[in-house]
Amino acid sequence: MLHAIPQLTIAAIDLAAAFLFMYGLWRMSSPVTAPSGIFVAGVGMLVAILASFLYVFGVSAATRPYLTANIGLAVVALGLGGGASWWSGRKVAMTSMPQMVALYNAMGGGAAGAIAAIELLGNKAQGATQLVVTLIGALIGAVSLSGSLVAWAKLDGVINKPLRVKGQQFFNGLVMLVTLSIGAYIAFVATGDADRLTAMPGLIYLFFGCALLFGILMTLPIGGADMPVVISSFNAFTGLAVGFEGFVLQNPALMIAGMVVGAAGLLLTLLMAKAMNRSVSNVLFTNFGAVAKHKPSNIKGSLKPTDAGDAGIAMRYASKVIIVPGYGLAVAQGQQKLYEFVKMLQAAGVGVKFAVHPVAGRMPGQMDVLLAEAGVPYDLIFQLEDINDEFSSTDVALIIGANDVVNPAARTDKSSPIFGMPILNADKAKKVYVVKRGEGKGYAGIANALFYGDNCNMVYGDAQAVLVKMIEAVRGLGLAVAA
Amino acid sequence: MDTQIAISGFLALYIFMLAAFSGWVIIGRVPAILHTPLMSGSNFVHGIVVVGGLYALLNASSVREQMIGFIAVLLGAGNVAGGYAVTDRMLAMFQPSGHKPVHAKSRQTKSHHPKKG
Numbered sequence: 001m002l003h004a005i006p007q008l009t010i011a012a013i014d015l016a017a018a019f020l021f022m023y024g025l026w027r028m029s030s031p032v033t034a035p036s037g038i039f040v041a042g043v044g045m046l047v048a049i050l051a052s053f054l055y056v057f058g059v060s061a062a063t064r065p066y067l068t069a070n071i072g073l074a075v076v077a078l079g080l081g082g083g084a085s086w087w088s089g090r091k092v093a094m095t096s097m098p099q100m101v102a103l104y105n106a107m108g109g110g111a112a113g114a115i116a117a118i119e120l121l122g123n124k125a126q127g128a129t130q131l132v133v134t135l136i137g138a139l140i141g142a143v144s145l146s147g148s149l150v151a152w153a154k155l156d157g158v159i160n161k162p163l164r165v166k167g168q169q170f171f172n173g174l175v176m177l178v179t180l181s182i183g184a185y186i187a188f189v190a191t192g193d194a195d196r197l198t199a200m201p202g203l204i205y206l207f208f209g210c211a212l213l214f215g216i217l218m219t220l221p222i223g224g225a226d227m228p229v230v231i232s233s234f235n236a237f238t239g240l241a242v243g244f245e246g247f248v249l250q251n252p253a254l255m256i257a258g259m260v261v262g263a264a265g266l267l268l269t270l271l272m273a274k275a276m277n278r279s280v281s282n283v284l285f286t287n288f289g290a291v292a293k294h295k296p297s298n299i300k301g302s303l304k305p306t307d308a309g310d311a312g313i314a315m316r317y318a319s320k321v322i323i324v325p326g327y328g329l330a331v332a333q334g335q336q337k338l339y340e341f342v343k344m345l346q347a348a349g350v351g352v353k354f355a356v357h358p359v360a361g362r363m364p365g366q367m368d369v370l371l372a373e374a375g376v377p378y379d380l381i382f383q384l385e386d387i388n389d390e391f392s393s394t395d396v397a398l399i400i401g402a403n404d405v406v407n408p409a410a411r412t413d414k415s416s417p418i419f420g421m422p423i424l425n426a427d428k429a430k431k432v433y434v435v436k437r438g439e440g441k442g443y444a445g446i447a448n449a450l451f452y453g454d455n456c457n458m459v460y461g462d463a464q465a466v467l468v469k470m471i472e473a474v475r476g477l478g479l480a481v482a483a
Numbered sequence: 484m485d486t487q488i489a490i491s492g493f494l495a496l497y498i499f500m501l502a503a504f505s506g507w508v509i510i511g512r513v514p515a516i517l518h519t520p521l522m523s524g525s526n527f528v529h530g531i532v533v534v535g536g537l538y539a540l541l542n543a544s545s546v547r548e549q550m551i552g553f554i555a556v557l558l559g560a561g562n563v564a565g566g567y568a569v570t571d572r573m574l575a576m577f578q579p580s581g582h583k584p585v586h587a588k589s590r591q592t593k594s595h596h597p598k599k600g
């Protein structure tokens with residue numbers, strides 16, 4: 001059985017690839033082993049792609065006249081798609097990582113949708129189960145494609161306002177209903193008479209069109225602060241779509257990889273939603289962000305501006321400093337200067353730690369990457385649950401570009417929209433400095449009682465400019481002592 | 484894919500269930516500090532869809548199938564290459580204390596026993 005050898009080779013290599021994916025993700029459990037983990041997964045991917053070319057030995061008679069062209073197209077598509085993405089991935093700025101991931105995710109969803117389209121238009125699904133699974137995979141893949149593209153446009157600033165109109169949810173529901181009805185009709189008709197499927201390409205195109213439209217409509221009203229949840233869930237969607245198409249193609253490697261990613265995306269989605277104190281359905285299907293102006297009833301005291309240099313010197317003479325970076329730091333491109341300042345403090349014997357909130361950034365963990373890029377060692381970076389108890393024994397908490405994630409209203413004010421959200425207890429530090437552009441409010445549009453506290457001073461200005469002043473002040477101090 | 488044993492409905496459910504459970508457990512171990520590379524890494528893993536795209540394209544028997552298959556492989560390859568490139572780049576940035584970063588001048592004395600080999 002000579003013709004079985006290529007098939008067995010593909011099956012064996014796909015099995016190995018599935019193992020390498022899981023093992024690679026397993027090695028992501030620590031920053032030490034993670035780089036080798038992605039390499040291992042990469043090897044699995046490469047051999048799986050190369051082995052796919054063995055499919056040429058198993059093609060049907062109808063395909064033979066097209067085979068040479070098919071191989072050529074495959075090589076060109078791999079080179080073009082892979083080359084362009086590789087290039088963009090190598091040069092993209094770390095601050096733009098969320099939109100890049102959204103874009104790659106859209107590609108995955110599109111690929112899954114395209115495979116489903118071939119199966120449907122070519123009438124290749126066998127039996128009702130396969131047909132239904134193909135349709136579900138097509139729906140999820142198409143939603144993930146158009147939804148991720150809208151998410152990309154929002155993150156990249158192409159669309160800068162959430163689009164909300166009256167009756168939107170009703171209309172979105174209607175589009176979903178129409179999509180599902182067309183899908184059900186296709187499944188029903190084609191199950192009865194297989195040839196009917198090839199006779200209704202128009203309906204199949206309409207099905208895809210509606211699914212794509214739903215993806216767009218669903219993502220348009222979601223605000224910028226909710227993007228971590230949106231990206232995580234579209235990642236899960238694409239994973240599911242890939243897994244379902246894997247079943248249709250009877251390829252267990254796709255099924256396993258897709259489902260693992262689906263689970264990963266779901267886990268991250270839930271974590272992000274929890275960190276924002278919102279339910280996933282609340283983010284995806286209701287319109288937060290346009291919260292009514294909340295009047296905080298019990299904020300006492302006043303905002304006390306102070307000089308950047310004074311704040312810098314105060315930290316120089318502290319023994320323990322915790323820095324809370326927020327997305328505003330990244331917007332001001334201040335990470336490098338921040339780490340320069342931290343190194344000066346460390347050289348003076350100050351213990352410095354970074355406290356990162358799960359939703360600091362536009363995707364899960366983005367702030368950690370931005371700090372790592374600036375050279376901050378990962379053993380100085382602590383997550384909310386690991387460091388929150390330390391604030392009360394800390395001399396200075398320096399908050400840069402963060403707001404809602406340190407708002408004590410989340411702990412105390414039951415009427416606040418962010419009540420219950422886990423926050424960093426920066427207000428418990430002996431002294432708090434807040435670096436902020438101006439007196440504006442955070443994403444949620446809620447006043448922050450922390451800023452009015454007796455132990456808090458405001459340092460107004462661009463984060464990078466403020467840090468430069470702090471560095472100069474501390475450096476000047478060192479020179480004065482030396483002289 | 485005409486493998487000898489077809490994956491029927493229930494067998495598929497078993498695979499999905501076990502894979503989802505494994506994925507949940509494996510991903511649950513990843514520390515929050517690595518969540519961005521984890522996401523781009525899992526993004527890369529679902530790029531395996533390119534294998535399905537290649538199967539569809541290589542078996543194409545009409546111009547329409549060639550066109551859609553070409554798109555599937557193009558997008559899948561983009562997913563794979565981009566996901567790998569960004570994940571690899573990000574993971575290389577995570578260094579422990581005492582490691583001298585290339586671009587930043589460190590004032591600290593060099594650690595005598597760096598953790599990472």
